[in-house]
Amino acid sequence: MKLSRRNFLTLSAASLLAGPPLLRHALADETKTIKLVLGKEQRQWFGPSGEPVKLWGFDRDVLRLRQGEPVEIEVENRLPQPSSVHWHGLRVENAMDGVTGLTQVPIEPGERFLYRFTPQDAGTFWAHSHHRTYEQLARGLYLPLIVEERTAYPVDQDMVLALDDWRLGNNGQLHTESFGDMHEWAHGGRTGNLLTTNRQLKPAFEVRAGERMRLRLLNTANARIMLVKLPSIPTWIIAKDGQPLAEPQPLSEPLVLAPAERYDLVVDIPAQNADRYTIRDVGLDEPVELASLQVTGKAEKRWFSPPKALAANPLPEPGSGEPDHRLQLDMTGGAMGNLRQAVYQGETLGVKELIQKHQIWAFNGVANMPEQPMLDVKRGDLVEIEILNNTRWPHGMHLHGHHFKADLARYPKGIWHDTLAMAGGERSTIRFRADNPGSWLLHCHMIEHQAAGMVTWIRVA
Ligand code: C2O
Numbered sequence: 001m002k003l004s005r006r007n008f009l010t011l012s013a014a015s016l017l018a019g020p021p022l023l024r025h026a027l028a029d030e031t032k033t034i035k036l037v038l039g040k041e042q043r044q045w046f047g048p049s050g051e052p053v054k055l056w057g058f059d060r061d062v063l064r065l066r067q068g069e070p071v072e073i074e075v076e077n078r079l080p081q082p083s084s085v086h087w088h089g090l091r092v093e094n095a096m097d098g099v100t101g102l103t104q105v106p107i108e109p110g111e112r113f114l115y116r117f118t119p120q121d122a123g124t125f126w127a128h129s130h131h132r133t134y135e136q137l138a139r140g141l142y143l144p145l146i147v148e149e150r151t152a153y154p155v156d157q158d159m160v161l162a163l164d165d166w167r168l169g170n171n172g173q174l175h176t177e178s179f180g181d182m183h184e185w186a187h188g189g190r191t192g193n194l195l196t197t198n199r200q201l202k203p204a205f206e207v208r209a210g211e212r213m214r215l216r217l218l219n220t221a222n223a224r225i226m227l228v229k230l231p232s233i234p235t236w237i238i239a240k241d242g243q244p245l246a247e248p249q250p251l252s253e254p255l256v257l258a259p260a261e262r263y264d265l266v267v268d269i270p271a272q273n274a275d276r277y278t279i280r281d282v283g284l285d286e287p288v289e290l291a292s293l294q295v296t297g298k299a300e301k302r303w304f305s306p307p308k309a310l311a312a313n314p315l316p317e318p319g320s321g322e323p324d325h326r327l328q329l330d331m332t333g334g335a336m337g338n339l340r341q342a343v344y345q346g347e348t349l350g351v352k353e354l355i356q357k358h359q360i361w362a363f364n365g366v367a368n369m370p371e372q373p374m375l376d377v378k379r380g381d382l383v384e385i386e387i388l389n390n391t392r393w394p395h396g397m398h399l400h401g402h403h404f405k406a407d408l409a410r411y412p413k414g415i416w417h418d419t420l421a422m423a424g425g426e427r428s429t430i431r432f433r434a435d436n437p438g439s440w441l442l443h444c445h446m447i448e449h450q451a452a453g454m455v456t457w458i459r460v461a
């Protein structure tokens with residue numbers, strides 16, 4: 001409603017009469033309240049045998065928020081374990097970051113926690129448990145999260161493809177006996193034997209010839225790095241980890257998608273008829289179909305020009321200036337690695353003792369969360385970290401509360417990340433402006449590596 005001076009006056013008279021309650025009501029209306037339940041046997045999917053696979057989940061398929069619109073999210077834990085929710089990639093206030101042991105106490109079974117934030121950035125994000133994550137994420141505790149742009153981006157269809165990797169046992173149920181398997185923790189983490197998209201086996205999505213699609217790809221696996229081959233039709237990358245590219249970039253190669261990485265793509269379905277286009281993971285010996293686009297009829301309108309860039313989010317550019325802090329982060333350990341000893345909970349331990357504590361990876365010689373942050377900075381400082389992957393394994397480095405720029409040639413130039421895939425032996429320098437006060441994790445998002453030592457934190461005062 002547009003307020004004319006006249007009804008503005010009427011309104012103020014009314015609010016004077018009614019007193020403060022009216023004003024409170026008006027304010028409360030702007031904050032959207034959402035309830036999320038973490039539960040057993042939610043969002044289950046049907047396995048190859050046709051039986052439902054017993055999983056944990058949120059009580060919805062996707063969460064849609066709007067950029068700049070405050071929300072209150074009440075999370076109720078109906079699981080048999082304590083839990084928490086982390087809003088991966090959202091630059092929220094530190095107390096809302098959902099990291100148990102650092103930013104909040106776990107939500108006990110039967111209890112609730114109120115998360116409050118205003119999404120600053122539009123894009124593709126996800127929410128997931130950040131407590132006993134190696135088990136809870138593998139059991140399915142995650143939720144794709146979309147923050148809608150203030151002005152809708154022009155496409156015919158907008159879909160999320162949340163890709164996951166599950167390990168089922170012979171009984172067709174989740175293989176829970178292998179949670180905590182130290183052999184896997186020291187290697188590539190827990191990988192599964194069945195891939196799904198949106199918790200379905202090879203779903204087919206209806207499209208029309210000539211349509212323009214926005215596909216939001218998200219890897220929710222604990223540890224599997226996917227190599228996603230899109231159909232050979234016009235495709236562009238328009239965003240990475242929720243942040244728009246300055247210029248859409250044509251895509252022709254398969255996309256490397258490490259756990260927690262996201263890509264927003266624009267795909268133009270050709271106007272001439274083809275029945276079906278498949279999206280595959282080609283990272284395995286045999287390509288696996290993840291999903292397909294099934295053409296059913298023709299769109300009314302055609303798209304002639306390439307896609308436009310999305311509007312940029314309000315991120316602080318690190319620029320190319322002299323950093324306030326320069327640090328090296330040496331990643332070591334794992335199978336076939338060079339780890340002889342590491343500091344764990346303040347004590348220097350040899351490899352045998354580390355393994356007894358389920359530790360086998362280290363950042364700068366420290367396994368797991370140190371008492372003190374790896375780096376203490378002031379708000380607004382420019383931070384540069386040279387990450388050296390001195391292991392035989394790939395990793396996906398994730399920083400909480402900030403997005404950063406990196407210099408790996410594999411990625412389109414100048415893009416933002418919250419998660420960075422690094423091959424064994426690779427190095428990369430990341431830069432960011434530490435503008436978000438609080439305690440923020442920096443860890444490998446191959447969750448078994450995190451659990452087995454690859455996690456530290458920085459403090460922004
Ligand atoms: Cu997606 Cu520390 O998390």
Ligand code: CU
Nearest residue numbers: 395444446449
């Ligand atoms: Cu790792």
